[in-house]
Amino acid sequence: MSAGHSATEAHQPVFVGEVRQKLDALFPKYPTRQACLLPALWLVQEARGWISEGAIHEVAEVLSLTPAYVKGVVTFYTMYHTHPVGRHFIQVCTTSPCNICGAEDVAKAFLQHTGCGELGATSPDGRFTVIEVECLGACGFATPVLIDDDFIENVTPERVPGILQGYK
């Protein structure tokens, strides 16, 4: 995942070259352009790390929707970032089934070892953002943690420093 661009930078079009081809490949899969919205937003996030105001306008344009409509959809879904996040985005499940197995201590260990002061904040070196997430659908492998696209099972506080070494 590429680094987050700053929120004030001028928008460089996302849907060019290979990403444009990926967008075009979506159209035959759905009977309407509107239905390509979620996958198109994923393409933006994969390319840029987050979904900026400029990207919202560009998505609206290519799918013949209004920016306000696109924004309404973006904000409904928790996985789309509407502001830049750290180079590595860490999601720790702390819902009840994991909670009773010690998930809050795992979340605390991530906060401590990344230097992120609090949940949702990015570490001063820009490396990490840590959040608590609701059930990841892997409750038998408490505590599951999603780092970018890597799904890691059975995380304990002791394993945290070792896991973080793999993310520069």
Added chain:
Amino acid sequence: MGYPHPTHPKEQAVLSKHFGDAGARTFDGWVKRGGYEGLKKALGMTREQVIEEVKASGLRGRGGAGFPTGMKWSFMPKDVVKPHYLVCNADESEPGTFKDREILRWTPHQLIEGCAVGAYAIGAERIYIYIRGEFTAEHKILVKAVEEAYQGGALGANVFGSGKRIDLVVHRGAGAYICGEETAMMNSIEGRRGNPRIKPPFPAVAGLWASPTTINNVETLSASSHIIREGAAWYKALCRGNPKSTGTKLFSVCGHVQRPGNYEVVMGTPMTDLVFDMCGGMRPGRTLKAVIPGGSSVPILTAKEIEGCLLDYEGVVEKGSMLGSGGMIVMDDSTDIVYQVMRLARFYAHESCAQCTQCREGTAWTTRILERILAGQGKKEDLNLLLDLADNMTGKTICVLSDSCAAPVVSAIKKFPEEFDAYISRARTSSLVTA
């Protein structure tokens, strides 16, 4: 099998037979293991015959509601004027449930085959599999398997030479529990916010793009191809309890058991067999306090209540709860029930789509009152207030998310009143919640 553990003698591995076996993931590997025979057999039958066979098997929806699958399929209009759609629900987000993930990551072709059987039965030329955004590895595995299935002739313009077209699109969610609700899922596929729709119209009449649509869970569809291959009578005979509950069911067991995992048992198996024999019971020195048997949305059962409880739709209802998705959350005596119920309420408050007042306000206030109790500022009246709120949240909203928040709260207050009283009388305090 009780993945990640070996198959226990009390299990019956049908869907889970190849969990943990990476060789079953490929098209060739699946075919080598007898895969796609069910689909080929279905294509040699009429649509009606496939539906009748599934009806006769007694298969019921594994996504939570337990609605008879064959009957659901028969609601689809017979005359194909508008396009028909099959949607596979792979949004698995109900706390305690992690069975569909195992099907997706080990046996993606088992699911694709089941989807194709379902699509053929309901006359759909297109399938959408809605997979939750957090299932990153499973998404990759599934997309690869779909490509292989096209190459192998199991999908496409002429499925296994039958002249039938069946296309399959994998649609990735983006983080929203509510999109597991079937009408919210349709909105999400259409590129909208995932707000549930008012029913009627039902999806079979006006679903995706106002066309006839059927929505089934991953496990339900996966079971359907086995039923066609082995026959309805075989499936129906897999029954140890009530004859209205047939086949095998995957139970995800998590929390305080020694061996959490996915176990596949014949319907009607005693719950205590699952918790104590297959999962190895509690950790040393601990005793069982409670079980939430069907995903977090159902009433809590006490240790006493699970004695004699049979794992089928009727058996769990008899004990005052529901089988739901088969996600069992096991809690031992170290569990703070009040804190965990607050966490569940917080989950529902976070996931409410907020279009119904009772749900938006009810889930938020339930969480706030529970937090207040935990912070040592509870009042005696708070329990009645919570029950009153729950009453207003039940049976009054567009979807049942609101009811799902109320169920664990009400049952916890009724079954563990002393835990609430301990906080309210300040006999107990929590370091986790401050005012």
